[in-house]
Amino acid sequence: MDLSNIARSAEPSATLSLNALAKQLVADGEEVVSFTVGEPDFDTPENIKQAAIRAIESGYTKYTPASGYPGLREAISGAFSRRNGLDYPPGRILVSNGAKQALYLLMLCVLDPGDQVLLPAPYWPSYADQAKACGAEPVVIDCTSEPGLKLTPRALEASIGPKTRLLIINSPCNPTGMVYGRDELEALAQVAVEHDLWIFADEVYEQLIYDGHSHVSTASLSDEICRRTVTFNAVSKTYAMTGWRIGYAAGPEEVITAAGRLQSNLTSGPNSIAQKAAFEALNGPQETVEEMRLTFDKRRELLVNGLNEIDGIECRKPQGAFYAFPDCSGLLNHQYNGQQVDNSMALSKALLETVRLAAVPGSPFGAEGYLRFSYAVSEEDIEKGLDKLGQFIAMRDAT
Numbered sequence: 001m002d003l004s005n006i007a008r009s010a011e012p013s014a015t016l017s018l019n020a021l022a023k024q025l026v027a028d029g030e031e032v033v034s035f036t037v038g039e040p041d042f043d044t045p046e047n048i049k050q051a052a053i054r055a056i057e058s059g060y061t062k063y064t065p066a067s068g069y070p071g072l073r074e075a076i077s078g079a080f081s082r083r084n085g086l087d088y089p090p091g092r093i094l095v096s097n098g099a100k101q102a103l104y105l106l107m108l109c110v111l112d113p114g115d116q117v118l119l120p121a122p123y124w125p126s127y128a129d130q131a132k133a134c135g136a137e138p139v140v141i142d143c144t145s146e147p148g149l150k151l152t153p154r155a156l157e158a159s160i161g162p163k164t165r166l167l168i169i170n171s172p173c174n175p176t177g178m179v180y181g182r183d184e185l186e187a188l189a190q191v192a193v194e195h196d197l198w199i200f201a202d203e204v205y206e207q208l209i210y211d212g213h214s215h216v217s218t219a220s221l222s223d224e225i226c227r228r229t230v231t232f233n234a235v236s237k238t239y240a241m242t243g244w245r246i247g248y249a250a251g252p253e254e255v256i257t258a259a260g261r262l263q264s265n266l267t268s269g270p271n272s273i274a275q276k277a278a279f280e281a282l283n284g285p286q287e288t289v290e291e292m293r294l295t296f297d298k299r300r301e302l303l304v305n306g307l308n309e310i311d312g313i314e315c316r317k318p319q320g321a322f323y324a325f326p327d328c329s330g331l332l333n334h335q336y337n338g339q340q341v342d343n344s345m346a347l348s349k350a351l352l353e354t355v356r357l358a359a360v361p362g363s364p365f366g367a368e369g370y371l372r373f374s375y376a377v378s379e380e381d382i383e384k385g386l387d388k389l390g391q392f393i394a395m396r397d398a399t
């Protein structure tokens with residue numbers, strides 16, 4: 001039997017084989033230092049777990065309204081107002097199974113087959129796959145030669161065509177850790193207004209910001225910008241709750257209502273117990289958020305300084321999230337232990353095979369020559385990993 005065009009065009013994750021190899025090595029008893037994780041390594045705070053236990057014990061175990069239970073949507077509305085200066089009443093908020101599902105549902109609501117979605121590269125790979133699953137075309141804007149790896153209004157303008165419908169802005173960015181300032185966002189949003197584009201502002205790392213940088217929500221810039229923007233966030237990264245699967249989207253009522261209708265038929269509302277836990281995360285004590293941020297900050301210093309000491313690696317200091325994204329092109333086009341390394345995928349593979357270090361290649365993020373290192377790992381592992389990188393460089397064959 002034939003598969004649909006969309007099913008056939010879905011590509012397997014480029015890093016899957018690498019992860020499988022890393023897992024196999026661990027299963028074989030090898031010590032692998034892995035920088036591949038995309039989630040905090042902390043446990044979910046105790047008060048949040050207790051809220052979930054209370055939900056189970058009190059029988060809060062049935063379907064909730066499809067767009068999320070009213071109390072949680074109120075709590076999200078309050079968080080948007082406190083943190084982002086955004087006035088999103090609960091009716092303009094959709095709670096989903098993680099920000100990932102919210103993004104896909106909202107893409108389904110604004111994209112028709114053949115529409116184009118602008119992705120400033122480096123970008124989070126799921127955006128491209130989700131756009132394709134809507135029958136739309138991801139258009140990658142290469143920003144790797146820009147000073148902050150960030151999109152400029154000029155590059156944006158040059159990429160817009162008659163079929164362009166949506167621009168995705170992810171700040172703080174996975175994988176670069178870069179944060180867009182107010183002026184930068186204003187200039188980009190202005191172009192989106194002129195060309196009547198939707199903006200998806202993915203702000204899931206907004207609470208993880210360092211060195212006094214501050215997060216600006218695109219939708220807060222003006223009413224005109226707010227009318228074309230959907231803001232995405234989640235409890236996943238901020239509260240070490242990736243497995244609970246609660247994210248949310250907020251935007252114009254019409255599009256959020258449409259996404260709610262879709263969600264009601266595709267998955268129904270998200271897990272009732274996790275929603276109660278998310279309520280506690282947003283409304284309960286916030287000290288753990290700052291504790292985690294400070295820990296990430298220390299690890300960031302250690303990792304980035306260590307990477308920059310290695311000849312052939314150049315790492316911009318990430319301003320947010322928990323990833324370092326060094327340019328490793330200086331390590332390419334050499335042999336290591338007899339193995340030729342010409343691109344980031346080959347580099348990742350060689351690092352794993354030779355010194356048992358796992359890092360994600362830049363190519364799936366639209367940035368050949370780069371590697372992504374997560375610093376959601378212990379300081380001890382960061383030190384071990386840096387040692388391993390040094391051992392790898394020492395394996396370079398004289399040419």
Ligand SMILES: Cc1ncc(COP(=O)(O)O)c(C=O)c1O
Nearest residue numbers: 038098099100124174234236247
């Ligand atoms: C940029 C970005 N957006 C969205 C998500 C999805 O978050 P969630 O786990 O809430 O679905 C991730 C997760 O890695 C991410 O890095």
